[in-house]
Amino acid sequence: MASRRGVVFGIAAFAAGVMSIRYARSFLEPLPEFQDLTDPVGFREISGGPSSTGFDPFVGLADPNERTRLRTPSDVRQNLCKALFGETDENFGFVPLASFSDYYCPYCRVQTKRLAGLAEQLGAGVKVVWHELPLLGDTSMLAAKAALAAKRQGAYVQFHERLLSSPFQATPEYLQLLAESLDLDHARLVSDMESKDVLQELDTSSILSEIFGFIGTPALVVGRTVIQGQISDRNLLKIIDLERSEGWAQVC
Amino acid sequence: MGTGMLMARSKCQVILLVLTSIVFSVLQNHAAQAEVSAKFNSPAVTAALISVQNGVAPDANTISAGLDLDLGEGWKAYWRSPGEVGLPPEIDWSRSQNVANVKMLWPAPTRFTAFGIENFGYSDEVVFPLEVQLEQPGKPVSLFARVSLLICSNVCVPQNFELSLTLPSGIGIDNKSASRLSEFIARVPLEEKDAQLESAIAHVDDGFSELTISVKAAAPFQAPDVFPELGTGTALGKPDIRLGDRGTLLWARFTVLSYDEERSRPPIVTVTDGAGRAFTVTPDRVETQPAPPFRLNVLGPGIDQLAWIALVAFLGGMILNAMPCVLPVLSIKLSSALKQQGRDKQVVRGGFLAAAAGVMVFMWGLAAVLFLLQRFGVMVGWGLQFQNPVFLALMFTVLAVFSANLFGLFEIALPSGLQTRLSNTGRRHGYTSDFFTGLFGAVMATPCSAPFLGTAIAFALAGRGTDLLIVFTFLGLGLATPYLVVAASPRLVTFLPKPGRWMVGLKLVLGLLLVVTALWLFWVLTGVAGTRAAIAVAALSAALILVQSRGGLSPRLRWPGIAVLSILPLVASTMLAQPAANHVSATTQEWTAFDRAEIARLVSRGEVVFVDVTADWCLTCKANKALVLDREPVLQALRSDDVTQMQADWTRPNEAISRYLEGFNRFGIPFNAVYGPGAPNGIVLSEILSAATVLQALEDARLATPVAAAQN
Numbered sequence: 001m002a003s004r005r006g007v008v009f010g011i012a013a014f015a016a017g018v019m020s021i022r023y024a025r026s027f028l029e030p031l032p033e034f035q036d037l038t039d040p041v042g043f044r045e046i047s048g049g050p051s052s053t054g055f056d057p058f059v060g061l062a063d064p065n066e067r068t069r070l071r072t073p074s075d076v077r078q079n080l081c082k083a084l085f086g087e088t089d090e091n092f093g094f095v096p097l098a099s100f101s102d103y104y105c106p107y108c109r110v111q112t113k114r115l116a117g118l119a120e121q122l123g124a125g126v127k128v129v130w131h132e133l134p135l136l137g138d139t140s141m142l143a144a145k146a147a148l149a150a151k152r153q154g155a156y157v158q159f160h161e162r163l164l165s166s167p168f169q170a171t172p173e174y175l176q177l178l179a180e181s182l183d184l185d186h187a188r189l190v191s192d193m194e195s196k197d198v199l200q201e202l203d204t205s206s207i208l209s210e211i212f213g214f215i216g217t218p219a220l221v222v223g224r225t226v227i228q229g230q231i232s233d234r235n236l237l238k239i240i241d242l243e244r245s246e247g248w249a250q251v252c
Numbered sequence: 253m254g255t256g257m258l259m260a261r262s263k264c265q266v267i268l269l270v271l272t273s274i275v276f277s278v279l280q281n282h283a284a285q286a287e288v289s290a291k292f293n294s295p296a297v298t299a300a301l302i303s304v305q306n307g308v309a310p311d312a313n314t315i316s317a318g319l320d321l322d323l324g325e326g327w328k329a330y331w332r333s334p335g336e337v338g339l340p341p342e343i344d345w346s347r348s349q350n351v352a353n354v355k356m357l358w359p360a361p362t363r364f365t366a367f368g369i370e371n372f373g374y375s376d377e378v379v380f381p382l383e384v385q386l387e388q389p390g391k392p393v394s395l396f397a398r399v400s401l402l403i404c405s406n407v408c409v410p411q412n413f414e415l416s417l418t419l420p421s422g423i424g425i426d427n428k429s430a431s432r433l434s435e436f437i438a439r440v441p442l443e444e445k446d447a448q449l450e451s452a453i454a455h456v457d458d459g460f461s462e463l464t465i466s467v468k469a470a471a472p473f474q475a476p477d478v479f480p481e482l483g484t485g486t487a488l489g490k491p492d493i494r495l496g497d498r499g500t501l502l503w504a505r506f507t508v509l510s511y512d513e514e515r516s517r518p519p520i521v522t523v524t525d526g527a528g529r530a531f532t533v534t535p536d537r538v539e540t541q542p543a544p545p546f547r548l549n550v551l552g553p554g555i556d557q558l559a560w561i562a563l564v565a566f567l568g569g570m571i572l573n574a575m576p577c578v579l580p581v582l583s584i585k586l587s588s589a590l591k592q593q594g595r596d597k598q599v600v601r602g603g604f605l606a607a608a609a610g611v612m613v614f615m616w617g618l619a620a621v622l623f624l625l626q627r628f629g630v631m632v633g634w635g636l637q638f639q640n641p642v643f644l645a646l647m648f649t650v651l652a653v654f655s656a657n658l659f660g661l662f663e664i665a666l667p668s669g670l671q672t673r674l675s676n677t678g679r680r681h682g683y684t685s686d687f688f689t690g691l692f693g694a695v696m697a698t699p700c701s702a703p704f705l706g707t708a709i710a711f712a713l714a715g716r717g718t719d720l721l722i723v724f725t726f727l728g729l730g731l732a733t734p735y736l737v738v739a740a741s742p743r744l745v746t747f748l749p750k751p752g753r754w755m756v757g758l759k760l761v762l763g764l765l766l767v768v769t770a771l772w773l774f775w776v777l778t779g780v781a782g783t784r785a786a787i788a789v790a791a792l793s794a795a796l797i798l799v800q801s802r803g804g805l806s807p808r809l810r811w812p813g814i815a816v817l818s819i820l821p822l823v824a825s826t827m828l829a830q831p832a833a834n835h836v837s838a839t840t841q842e843w844t845a846f847d848r849a850e851i852a853r854l855v856s857r858g859e860v861v862f863v864d865v866t867a868d869w870c871l872t873c874k875a876n877k878a879l880v881l882d883r884e885p886v887l888q889a890l891r892s893d894d895v896t897q898m899q900a901d902w903t904r905p906n907e908a909i910s911r912y913l914e915g916f917n918r919f920g921i922p923f924n925a926v927y928g929p930g931a932p933n934g935i936v937l938s939e940i941l942s943a944a945t946v947l948q949a950l951e952d953a954r955l956a957t958p959v960a961a962a963q964n
Contacts (some may be wrong), residue, residue, distance in 0.1 A: 005395070032302060066868060103337070104337045104338060104339055104408065105404060105407070105408035106336065106338070106369050106371065106404060106408070107405075107406045107407060107408065108408070109369070135400055135408075135410045136339050136408070136410055137339060158857060160332050161856055161857075161858070162856045163856075171512060171514060174512075180855075181853045181857070182857070191795065215407065215409050216407045216408045216409030217407065217408050218407065218408075219407075226406055229405070229406050229407040230407075232407035
């Protein structure tokens with residue numbers, strides 16, 4: 001009997017040991033190493049990330065009838081920080097997060113929700129700027145326009161949450177229903193979708209994705225750190241802290 | 253060979269072609285050199301064009317090729333219908349030479365749920381077989397593919413790349429490519445005619461809220477999955493898949509998450525079963541939803557619940573003896589027993605046991621009938637009877653007449669033949685009349701049981717056959733208790749109180765109870781059939797009582813009068829019933845009307861929705877409302893800004909509400925559920941509410957902050 005009890009104890013101790021090591025490891029998870037980008041200067045990415053392991057940066061699935069852009073790369077480069085993070089006043093007390101997402105990308109939805117939660121949690125400490133990067137065809141583009149139009153009525157996150165329960169459809173009825181359910185001005189939503197303002201914003205995001213060499217969506221720029229793909233909440237918070245203490249505004 | 257025939261080339265023919273080519277190559281003893289395009293490499297995927305043939309044989313019309321994708325760990329590519337998100341690969345062949353047409357075949361997909369979203373596609377590796385038709389048979393071919401491919405892991409990466417493969421004229425087979433291609437050709441779903449199916453049907457309901465399919469195959473399924481396609485813009489939820497007929501009947505139901513009428517098409521359905529079996533069928537559209545091979549017992553009554561229900565049924569059965577329906581029968585039986593006090597104990601005992609047997613036989617008969625009705629899919633539910641004005645009118649009339657009887661307005665005279673027989677019980681040695689006394693008592697009990705036994709009977713009707721049997725057995729045992737008690741100890745008969753003044757008092761109390769019940773039924777009838785019908789029923793019942801109580805009428809007028817006046821209330825209740833529009837909806841400012849679609853909409857906005865399905869005839873619902881919902885602290889919690897209170901009024905039959913309840917495998921009410929970001933599928937509350945459970949459910953539904961959700 002004694003030996004059997006011993007075995008049970010042994011197993012329990014071993015399991016507890018493994019669990020505590022795992023927990024400790026996750027707690028002590030080191031900050032990822034960074035690697036400076038050659039272009040744009042001043043920014044950096046996480047070493048070993050997908051963009052540094054041989055992905056070609058792509059600008060979307062082939063679109064034969066691409067319209068001429070309303071902005072040029074040199075426009076955007078002239079004030080990169082403004083393009084990326086919007087208007088930033090002189091007081092750089094917060095850390096900006098620029099989120100790039102696409103409707104057809106499953107993980108983008110999760111990231112949008114996470115960032116929205118984070119923004120709520122950290123309050124004035126962070127500022128999330130939403131970019132749409134519709135790389136995946138027509139519906140993707142329409143959804144992006146609708147999201148940006150919703151953003152103009154302060155309902156960007158709600159719009160994305162809505163997509164979780166019912167997928168975007170490229171029909172006028174859908175937009176009508178959408179506007180109703182999110183308490184938006186329908187006429188304004190529709191006219192905003194094709195407005196110069198929205199198109200210009202899409203172009204800015206698309207040029208930014210080329211400048212930073214994003215391989216796909218979602219992509220995230222936290223201060224001066226480019227993050228592609230999944231990152232743990234803990235590490236994201238660490239990077240935000242780091243950006244705050246190092247002074248991300250030096251790149252601007 | 254014409255192009256049309258080529259187009260019709262089936263998968264089998266392709267396999268045959270591949271196999272013969274392999275044999276051919278072996279005969280040629282040709283040292284195969286891999287015929288593969290230059291590879292496209294990225295960290296997520298390696299792609300290449302492969303070809304079975306090393307060259308285009310003289311007079312060859314087709315080439316068997318494939319797009320070979322080797323996906324990195326965690327990366328996925330999509331099927332032709334990718335699900336809610338994702339995009340299928342596309343290939344542009346326009347820069348190829350000597351190519352008339354390329355047909356791409358889609359190996360059977362697998363289902364993966366990424367971040368809560370249903371997707372269909374491939375992981376690890378996939379080869380899309382390509383049937384290349386040549387413009388000029390036997391001439392060299394140059395395949396040039398511009399591929400647009402979306403692959404996703406926790407990032408989605410669109411990949412645009414070009415692959416080219418040139419085959420000269422010549423003979424030769426690449427064994428490696430051939431075997432790889434045939435492996436994936438085998439995974440392409442069979443066509444309907446090759447799949448050995450007996451039938452395939454699909455049903456989409458009018459509101460496009462559910463798709464149900466049913467496929468009967470010759471061979472049984474093991475662990476099937478079903479992938480319907482209804483055109484782009486239509487997204488479906490996770491299926492509820494059930495097997496029947498020893499696994500040969502496949503039944504699946506999908507909730508339609510979104511429906512785009514313009515781009516929709518009749519459903520085609522791909523079924524996979526493990527790695528080895530897959531087929532695609534175009535099911536016949538049917539008007540009625542195919543019934544599932546079995547019902548899932550979501551409620552899953554445990555032994556304790558069953559014991560509780562059995563106890564309720566037993567007590568209910570006992571109480572029934574005191575009901576005016578049964579009391580006359582029982583008292584006849586007992587008073588006849590009083591007369592027999594000097595007789596043989598065995599005879600008395602036998603007589604009472606026979607009466608108990610009569611009760612049980614009737615109850616089991618009733619259970620069997622209900623069970624059969626259930627089997628044949630007839631919607632039996634206790635509550636449903638209360639939506640029927642005829643049933644309500646019958647109940648009202650019966651109750652009114654009995655209460656009048658108890659108040660002494662008239663005596664119920666059983667048909668003289670029966671009465672003689674009943675009172676003659678003791679004189680014969682056969683127990684037939686005892687048996688029928690019990691049976692008659694049970695028959696009489698049925699109309700009276702409704703208001704008091706709703707819960708137990710609703711439970712039985714919603715449950716399995718065994719539940720039904722248990723409930724009715726205990727109901728019968730309860731009803732037979734007086735007989736059984738006397739049978740156990742015939743001497744008890746002597747202790748029965750002697751008839752006297754106390755009986756008048758009891759009669760008055762029972763009469764009052766019945767009047768209250770009748771008034772309640774009148775109110776329910778007003779809700780179901782309108783005031784006009786209810787007043788007509790009440791007036792006719794009053795007339796019936798009047799005719800019965802007036803002794804002056806000659807029998808010739810009296811009996812037909814009673815007969816006509818018994819039928820008229822039932823006729824009036826339906827004839828004069830007013831349409832539902834006149835029925836003022838119970839919704840108030842606090843309660844919005846039930847709208848199933850609205851629930852998802854509100855939840856997606858982060859709101860909490862409290863659904864209350866109620867009806868005028870549901871006493872438990874009224875009790876829940878008065879004791880829990882309309883009282884603090886629940887009242888305040890329900891009225892907070894982020895809570896929407898939704899009320900579904902089931903007083904009259906309502907298809908949408910019935911279906912909603914059936915979705916939870918409930919067939920009766922009260923029914924309450926709470927939805928919210930933390931519980932998008934709803935938390936179902938128990939039938940009898942308590943403040944604590946309601947508040948807890950509201951909190952649970954509200955919970956799940958976005959951050960917490962993302963970590964899961």
